[in-house]
Amino acid sequence: MSILQEFKEFAVKGNVMDLAVGVIIGGAFGKITTSLVEDVIMPIISAIMGGKIDFTNMFVVLGNVPEGTAMTYEALKAAGVPVLAYGNFITIVINFIILAFIVFMLVKGMNKMRKQAEAEPEAPAEPSEEVLLLREISAKLSK
Known part of the structure; x- marks a missing residue:
């Protein structure tokens, strides 16, 4: 057999x-x-907190910043400055929590449907030959 x-x-x-x-x-x-996190949840959190919250611009600069470099995450990364981007990590954690919760709800729903399917009563079994014979005898006796 070939590979x-x-x-x-x-x-x-x-x-x-x-x-x-x-x-x-x-x-x-x-x-x-x-x-969902970036376009729906974060704007709502920003509105509640009274201003725009952009977690991607929450960082700590770990190296020397060349002159003329903007102090934004994108500009610093483009300039090769080491940056501890904890804000981006927060956004990813929020994404994970939401995703994990949705998967949990899906699995919970599937388990509930599986239990309901298992709990449905089965159709009654066909009566045995003895029961059929007794019914036939009973019917003949009642005539």
């Missing part, structure tokens, strides 16, 4: 395809979560 044929069999198996779909959807879902 190409073995790879084809491996790639076509259901688990590999399920994993690939999960990774693609997970990547897209991560973008949705990032947008």
Whole structure:
């Protein structure tokens, strides 16, 4: 068996395809979560705090800043200045917490549906031959 044929069999198996779909959807879902944090949640927090809060511009400069370099995260990174970007870390932690909560709610919902499916009563079993025979005898006796 050639290695190409073995790879084809491996790639076509259901688990590999399920994993690939999960990774693609997970990547897209991560973008949705990032947008939720940056475009919805952070503006609300900024409004509550009374001003624009931009976590990406919360950092500590760890090196010498060349003259004429703006004191923004992007400008400092472009100039090669070492920066401890704790604000960006805060944003990523918020993204993670939201994503983890959403995944938790999805798993919780799936578990609830699975339990309901297991708890549904099964159709009554067909009566045994003895019961059918007794019913037939009973019917004949009641005539």
